Amino acid sequence: MDRIPILRMGDLLLVTIQVDMHDRLASALQDDLTGQIAEVSAKGVLIDISSLDIVDSFIGRMLANTSAMARVLGAEAVVVGMQPAVAITLVELGVNLSGVHTALDVEKGVEMLRNRIGFPERDDTDVRF
Amino acid sequence: MNTSIANLLVSQRNEIFQEWMHQQLSSEAMRADLISEADLRTESDRFLEVISRAVQSGNFNDIRAPEYKPVLEMLERFSRSRGFQGFTPSETATFVFSFKQPLFNALRKSGNSEPAEQIENVWAANLLIDKLGLYTTEMYQQSREEVIRRQQEEMLELSTPVVQIWEGILALPLIGTLDSARTSVMMETLLQKIVETRSELAIIDITGVPTVDTLVAQHLLKTVAAARLMGADCLISGIRPQIAQTMVHLQIDLSEVTTKATLAEALRFALKRSGRATQSKDFRE
Numbered sequence: 201m202d203r204i205p206i207l208r209m210g211d212l213l214l215v216t217i218q219v220d221m222h223d224r225l226a227s228a229l230q231d232d233l234t235g236q237i238a239e240v241s242a243k244g245v246l247i248d249i250s251s252l253d254i255v256d257s258f259i260g261r262m263l264a265n266t267s268a269m270a271r272v273l274g275a276e277a278v279v280v281g282m283q284p285a286v287a288i289t290l291v292e293l294g295v296n297l298s299g300v301h302t303a304l305d306v307e308k309g310v311e312m313l314r315n316r317i318g319f320p321e322r323d324d325t326d327v328r329f
Numbered sequence: 330m331n332t333s334i335a336n337l338l339v340s341q342r343n344e345i346f347q348e349w350m351h352q353q354l355s356s357e358a359m360r361a362d363l364i365s366e367a368d369l370r371t372e373s374d375r376f377l378e379v380i381s382r383a384v385q386s387g388n389f390n391d392i393r394a395p396e397y398k399p400v401l402e403m404l405e406r407f408s409r410s411r412g413f414q415g416f417t418p419s420e421t422a423t424f425v426f427s428f429k430q431p432l433f434n435a436l437r438k439s440g441n442s443e444p445a446e447q448i449e450n451v452w453a454a455n456l457l458i459d460k461l462g463l464y465t466t467e468m469y470q471q472s473r474e475e476v477i478r479r480q481q482e483e484m485l486e487l488s489t490p491v492v493q494i495w496e497g498i499l500a501l502p503l504i505g506t507l508d509s510a511r512t513s514v515m516m517e518t519l520l521q522k523i524v525e526t527r528s529e530l531a532i533i534d535i536t537g538v539p540t541v542d543t544l545v546a547q548h549l550l551k552t553v554a555a556a557r558l559m560g561a562d563c564l565i566s567g568i569r570p571q572i573a574q575t576m577v578h579l580q581i582d583l584s585e586v587t588t589k590a591t592l593a594e595a596l597r598f599a600l601k602r603s604g605r606a607t608q609s610k611d612f613r614e
Binding site: 279280281282283284288290291296297304305308309 | 513516517520521523524527528529551554555556557558559560561
């Protein structure tokens with residue numbers, strides 16, 4: 201079965217959604233992501249949807265749920281790179297994603313997360329840096 | 330029945346044409362400043378030709394029938410050109426209606442002594458010409474509406490400029506009433522520009538919006554929500570005191586949006602938020 205790759209960048213996780221979502225893929229992503237957040241104790245999650253041209257209320261709800269799940273596990277989630285047409289569609293569908301942080305692109309998303317969660321503390325046991 | 334009219338239009342064609350021309354040239358509706366006599370002659374001749382061909386079918390009622398197609402096409406072209414030349418609708422329709430008198434005169438001179446038949450002929454011709462006259466007015470109206478529609482579209486394109494006023498700051502000065510068509514154009518251009526310029530802040534200035542009702546407010550909030558979904562924040566500026574009062578009376582909730590009284594104030598706020606100092610010496614440099 202298809203899986204959406206989750207990339208790790210320090211204490212941030214990057215998820216790039218490039219294919220059409222359906223409910224099994226969505227729940228697989230949520231399983232993987234929550235598992236990863238817990239495993240690496242990630243502080244931030246970037247969900248990049250810049251390659252999605254079409255979204256429906258299902259994906260809208262999936263995004264809201266996924267970022268709520270991340271928040272429960274102590275990580276900030278940011279949805280980045282939403283296309284104009286997608287934003288218009290979601291607003292027309294009445295999906296406002298309140299409570300979800302958004303950013304224009306991955307770079308700005310990282311910047312935003314850094315402002316919110318700060319840079320990772322260097323300690324002797326941390327081998328990542 | 331009515332074959333006599335069809336025959337008359339063929340046999341008496343020249344007399345009818347002369348009388349009609351004479352009448353048109355001397356009538357009040359004649360606009361020598363807008364159209365030359367030669368052009369009018371060509372048009373009249375053409376009308377006479379297509380109508381006499383159409384009535385040969387014996388159909389005097391249904392102008393949508395195929396045999397009237399050339400007549401309607403000729404009248405449509407005629408109305409359009411008259412509209413562009415600056416004729417009024419009644420002057421345009423008079424062209425068709427003025428055809429009645431020469432036609433009736435010809436009928437009278439035709440020597441038909443049967444009153445009932447004559448009346449029937451007159452009535453049929455009357456109905457037909459009325460219909461054609463009304464069709465002319467309809468076409469005139471239609472061409473005018475096309476002009477209005479085109480102008481509206483042009484205005485729509487002109488009326489939603491998105492300007493970048495600072496690095497990362499866009500401004501959208503709105504002028505005129507906001508309806509749903511304009512809002513969607515506005516939303517699209519704004520969001521597109523946000524992507525192009527990677528701006529995180531957009532100032533929607535509504536100084537030029539005369540009234541804000543619940544619908545307009547809803548359109549504004551939709552735009553703000555869409556920009557937020559993409560990761561950009563919107564400020565709304567230029568809310569006049571009366572509009573602020575109306576908004577509160579209408580219980581429009583703008584608590585989710587940052588609002589400022591003037592564009593300058595909004596720009597100051599935006600600069601501060603993006604980490605730029607706003608002391609005056611910064612601007613002088």
